[in-house]
Amino acid sequence: MAFFDRWVLTIILFWPLLASIWVLMLPKEKEDQIRRVSIWMSVVPLVLSALLFVDYGARFLPRGGGIHYDVQVTWIPQLRASYHIGADALSVPLIFLTALLTTLSLYYSARVIKHRVKEYFFLFLLLETGMFGVFMALDLVLFYVFWEVGLVPMFFLIGIWGHENRMYASLKFFLYTLVGSVAMLLAFLALYFHAGTFDIVQLAEKRPFADDIFKASLVFFGIFLGLAIKVPSWPFHTWLPDAHTEAPTAGSVILAGILLKLGAYGFLRILLPILPTAFAYWGFLMVILGVISIVYGAFVCMAQTDLKRLIAYSSVSHMGYVMLGLGAAGVALSGKVVPLSPDSAALAMDGAMLQMFNHGIITGALFFLVGILYERAHTRDLTAFGGLSGKLPYYYGIFMVAGFASLGLPGLAGFWSEFFVFRGAFDIVRVWAAIGVIGVVVTAGYILWRIVANVFLGEFNEERWGDKLWDMEGYEKATLWPLVLIMFILGLYPTPLVNFFNQAAVELLTKAGFMFH
């Protein structure tokens, strides 16, 4: 057990890197071997992260959570920066999500990517290490390193395997994110100078700038910019539609499924614990941005004719719930609003965290589905279709499940995040939450009115599509079933996940000085 505790995270973290190096050393003609190696290698972190989930749930969750499996090795002693990784109730599910989506993406890509195979799998595995790193890092320098490591492969994934406008999209993605990350780096340095360490755990104890709200705010906004661009919160979202639309299918899946979560994760891992006063002070701003994201994103979706772009904008809307939940918790933390129920702050955060996970699953599935259709039709124009429900019933069924989950239908995973977020937010920022509710209605509108009505209902265009469209194949089903199953299971019984996230939320809030009565 001690061995497991000490090494599991490191192995999960660097296994994909090893795999990527292995791939790099294979000759590029042996495409099948490259595919096999990548997929099977990526199963290892998946299994380990599942084990991690179970193990944490069994051993630590009942005993009050906390950071475990931590490893700390001095890295830059002069700066007191170290290789410090660990996992708590917040990161364990996200690590699992990362591993799962990566494996599915690799499996799906193995069939779809036929061009520059070696580079593709190399980059994808590298990307996985970057994402794991962010979820594990407990040191700001390390966090930043992995944050950026994830950036580059995605840049290439979009730029090489993307669609027509891929160069523009990839550049935009990279530069946008870079703006944020450099600002974040500056803020990290400010934290360091105030507290003398880069260690997230220690910083959370020292709480730099606790008494100087002006400076705390400066630092806060430095980090905020980096995170909000990644989330992306309105008005920093404009890179996202392009990047998502142009990325290859698996790239969009990872982008939406994991990379956006990195931003939200940063809020919880860095901003809230280290700068609780600023987080509370600016909580209201986050609420407003979140609500704008929700409503704005949803309305913009209604105007789309590009299927993938629509899903992309829906991500803006859905990540708005995360912001709303976090912001509401911040407002509660500030004490300016006393919620009726002491649990509201925690519930809002539960909702935000759940939304992180669920959005990963649901939007991941939706992007896979869009990709499947695109592979056949080579167009994303949703008005070009019609009546596919008769021609592709299986596809229709799966899409409906994912679509309904996305619009927050009770009984599917997406509902819980909305419910929790609104449960928390309604108690804390009533009016804004009420405005946010509009987004829920509009979401139903764009999923059904834009997508389902245009693509699946109506008449099938026999001349144009004839035999060009066929129903899902085995590997496509295999890619989507795990996600659909998770949607169902979490929809009916979200308990395992909520157990984790609620633990994390309570812990974070307590440490940030929130008083549960």
Next chain:
Amino acid sequence: MVLKVVFLLISLFTVGSAFMVVTHRNLFSSALFLVASFFGVAALYVLLEATFLAVAQVLIYVGAIATLIVFAIMLTRGMMSGRTSPRNDQAVWAGLSSVVLGLVLLYVVVYRVRWPVVEKPVPPDTIERLGSALVGPYVIPFEIASVLLLAALIGAVLIAREREI
């Protein structure tokens, strides 16, 4: 007083020659004025009781540099003819800003700053001191200077040599 008059004359000569250097249309004349100016500077050194430097000035500048320049003018023949303007398009701007810079320098360096002047005679053994300084505390610059000269010569030869192919 005499010294002052002498100084004024020398410096007028020097500066005047220098002025001709930078304004004369004919390049060869410019070169001659340059030599004149160098001599004037050497005379100023004498006034400053730095005779060794005066000699060195004459030897190096007049003997070496000016000769080099003349050589170069000859090698790049045809350039002393005044067919085209010797001045480029920005001459006016250059003049104006040079005047501004000159005024500022004079204002600061000559007018504003009180230099820590000491009334001391020049020690008679200055040349010995200079010699021992060059192999004493300043041996490194001295050696480097020789390396520099060697390198510059090889480089100059390398670059200026006629094409062999």
Next chain:
Amino acid sequence: MFDTSTFIRLLPELILLVTALVVIFVDLYARRRTALGLLPGLSIVGLALSFLAVFAQWGTREVVAQTLAADTFAAFFKMVAAVAVILVVLASVRYMRARTRYVGEFYAFLLVATLAVYIAVSARDLITLYLGLETLSIVSYVLTGFLRDDKRSNEAAIKYFLYGAVASAIMLYGFSLLYGVTGTTDLQEIARRLLNGDVLVNMEWLAWPAIVLVTVGFAFKASLVPFHQWAPDAYEGAPTPVTMFLSTVSKATGFAVMARMFLVAMPALQSSWTALLYGLAVLTMTLGNLIALRQTSVKRMLAYSSIAHAGFILMGLVAVTTALGQPFNGLDGVLMYVVAYAFTNAGAFAVVAAVEDGTGGATLDHFAGLVGRAPFLAAAMLIFLLSLAGVPPLAGFAAKLFVFAPVVRQEYYVLAVVALINAVLAAGYYLKVVKQMFFVEEPERAPFAVARSMRWALWLMIIAVFGVGIFMNWFAFMASQGAAGMLGL
């Protein structure tokens, strides 16, 4: 005053000098084919030995022959220079062989230039300092114009020469004023006299002009805007290995000299030179990046990028704290940046050289679809460009971390924001090259091979770029020691 210990202290310089002479002699007397194979090897051996000699004396802090300082600061730069020149030599083997007959002289000049760098970075006297810089300059002019039958090379050399001559004359004027007010050429002594009350009264008027005039010379070496204009032309026209040298070693020397001059001789005037350097830093990074955005030649683009990087390096000096013992004091940022940048930029130019060898040019178009034609070069270029963009875990990130930090510490928010914007601008045009190499596909162009020595050089630099980034601690340690060793001699 000359004893064995002095010779031991001067061993690195002597090794270089001897090697240079040996190279010239071998070139004179050996048969051409033997010489071609032998010369780079000899030079590398000499440089490596000299590197070891420096390294062996790491940690000393003493005055050598009155005008040189054997301290860790100088040693740091010497080691960077030695390693960088080794890389330059490796990268130039095929390149120079194809372009000139005077290979022996080329390596000898490189060695002499290195020697000049050694002198300049350790000079603690205005005279030595001037001479070191000037030697470096003159040798650099020759190196730049080395391809004498190439119009561009010649033009570059002439511009460099004229610019350098004027800049150094202006600097000299500044030196003369400093000498006039303090009556000494010893840096330490200057500092001491500047603290003297009478002198200070005079300095009230003289400080700013002296600083401005002196800075012109250093800024020229370090190619800071607006004293940078020679650089793009010279970088573009010079033989690419020379550009490697100019953009790394020569530039680093400028910073070393500037740091020593300001920190050792003028600590009393810190507020003045900080203000000046602040302005220069902002101008340098912004202008460099903006112009780089518009370039179509990769070589020229990198030239502008290296100008912009000078601005970043300068941030370290702007925000320097005199408490040199602590991490993130600013000076260690300069050192970190210099070392990271040396490998990275040298690498990028090396790739440019290789691409020129393979395709005959270095415009963006020549880089199109490079990944299909020379995947190793493309990958190497990618790594270097990412490092230049400051992406972790590469060297460039470590460098950025160490120069951003002091700026944040000193709370120069404007500078920080400018730097932030510039980091992004820079990434913009680096990605342009990446895009050309990876996203554009040119199946009809033939693959080409890379010289073995170039491969070696690139591998070394890739390893170094990763090494500096990942084992930042070791380099940070060296840098902080280097920084701490400078004062007090």
Next chain:
Amino acid sequence: MVPLSWYLTVAALLFVLGLYGVLSRRNAVAILMGVELMLNAVNINLIAFWRYTRPDNVAGLVFAIIVLTVAAAEAAVGLALFIALYRLRETVNVDEIDLLKG
């Protein structure tokens, strides 16, 4: 005795004149002459300072000698470059060489 400031004035004038020459002449050799004037101005400064402030310390003289030497070396290399330029392009007018720009 002649005041120091007189020497300084002459030096400053020479310096500025040299600079003007550098900036305004088209011919490369003429530009080089301007540079030499500037260096001479510096030397006047150095020697004047030596004479008036520290006649017993020869540092100023040493500096002047070094400057002289460097000037010679510089002139050699510069002229060599000009000759090469002339050979390549049949001109030594500096404002005509602008292959490298932008």
Next chain:
Amino acid sequence: MDTLLVLIPALPFLAFITIVLVTNHDKKLSASLTIGATAISWLLGWYFAFRALLHPEHYASHPMRWEVPWFPGGHSVFVTGFQVDVLTAAMLFMVPFLCLLIFIYSLGYMEGDPRFSRFFAYLALFATGMLGFILADNMLLAFIFWELMGVCSYLLIGFWSFRKPGETHIDHAQVVRARNASLKAFITTRVGDTVMLAGMVLLYAMTGSLRWSEVLSHETLEMLAHKVTTVPIFGAAPWATVLAILIFWGAIGKSAQFPLHVWLPDAMEGPTPVSALIHAATMVSAGVYLIIRTFPLFHIVEGYNGAMWFVAFIGTFTAFFAATIGVAQFDIKRVLAYSTISQLGYMFAALGIGAYVAAAFHLIMHAFFKALLFLGSGSVIHAMHHGHHVVHEHGHHEDLGGLEFNPNDMRFMGGLLKKMPITGWTFIAGGLSLAAFPVVTAGFWSKDEILAEAWHNGHFWVFWTLAIAAFLTAFYTGRQIFMTFFGEPRTEAAKHAHESPKTMTYPLIILAFFAIAGGWVGIPETFPVLGHIGRGWFQSVIATQAEAFHIHVEHIPFNPTPALISMAMALGGLAVAWLIYGTRPLGFEDPLERPLNGLWTVLHNKYWIDELYQNTIIAFAKWLSVTLYKFDDVWVIDPFVDGVGRFGRWLAFTTRRFIDEQIIDRLVNLTAWVSNLLGEWFRQIQTGQVQNYLLAILLTVAVLLLLGVV
């Protein structure tokens, strides 16, 4: 034993899963699975229902329950489960039973449909939703099932919303109508649901729980009634009122009350069994059930009670409003749809005036007779369709007065009683019940009770409005019966119609029994003579439940005035209908069309509410979305840069490099553009002339020195 509660919703769900995953290809097996599962659920349901109904005193306050912890939230744990109290039991009596009957009916109705199995899967899923909803012991779980029903409704309304290649029996117009109807249904109800969600989360926040037993406990309610909040625009109000109104919006959507009623008539595009089940008997009445369930929350505020007033207003208005529209419709199902809306309005009106028991009673009774009517109309449509098909095959083409044939259109029917007697008579039974034909029908007893309560409690506006609505109800019911079953067949299709198969007619007969006799369990004790038969059993049972909720149920004495008015209205309506439609042969034009003229147009066009929404809210939403998107697009890509980009794209055909540069130009939009512009400017400085560079040095130095001097 209480654990078996889980099975009631779980069995149909299992059937759904099995059909979708396994037996989709086997129609018979799929149908039997659904019907079998529902049958077991029905038996189980009745077991629990009767257990509760027979011992109301106990189970009203101590429901049978099964529960599990669900998830933690902050420091508390949310427990979920199923429960059966008396109120649930009443529903549990009705719901599975009706489901079963309608499923059996569907066997015949859907025969030959290519997606027969899928239909039964959806039905099973719906059964899950409805059963789960009534059984849920907390609002959250109830909400989940509530939405599940919404999905099923959506899926089933849109069941014919697409055409498979080669599928010919569905025409294009119908595909489009079905598609739009399904979307409209889902999104309209979603509006209400979302408001309700807001209410629910607020309730949760206020009380820390969503369990019925905890939320509706007296202490909690007292707290909610006394805490006051400020609502924007409306001013101060007790929390209870605010929450109640928010929750009521869910019911407005689901039960198709004004102003969210527009979806229900369109929902008739779905197959008729769906209309019967979902859009008449169960799902739409779930809204009423929800309000009955949460009635204590509505009721708790003393003095001026905004929530009750609101419910009463909406209910009464809708009852009247929908009835007027029903008068002027030709589609047999649409008439019923409006009647459903109207009847649901009755129930809400009843709740609004505090007639808790009456509302529940009418809910159950209405479910039976309205299901019957729908199934009957389905049978008629089935027959008409068949008849039309036969006629069509024989090549007859007849003049329909310039109208398109539509099997639903009553104008094309007539005299069907002879052709299909079982359908006819059962339909008439249902119709009479709906019209509240005095004494014998179930509808009379339930409706009468509402009117009596309104009269008794002095809500005269409510009373008279409802009374007029009752008249209208009787009138349009009569109109429907006369147009459909009496007179002579007006088309060939009607002539060739014949009776439906047994799977369809048997359920009709069973339902007809309940439509008539069902009401007898609720004859008020005080009613003259008949009161002794039923002894108000139903009322007393439900009253027990109400008492458990601290709601006082008044045993109102018999008052002949409202009873007589009620009877008069019902009989009057039928009589007028007979006068207009029953006494002379009808053409393709409605006899009222001319005399009413403008009013007819208004009614026939449903007051143009649809058009109103289309041109206001929906138009606004579309405009907003397009505008925002443009804003997004325009904002991201500066118009100028965009123009440059377009120009570049045009040039791309000649040179690829150009477009590359253009793309780079658009790098970071405006910023990039500005940077590039600046870059270009600065690039100009680099003239290539070394003396220019040197002048730059000089200028810099001069300026810097001047700065020092000044």
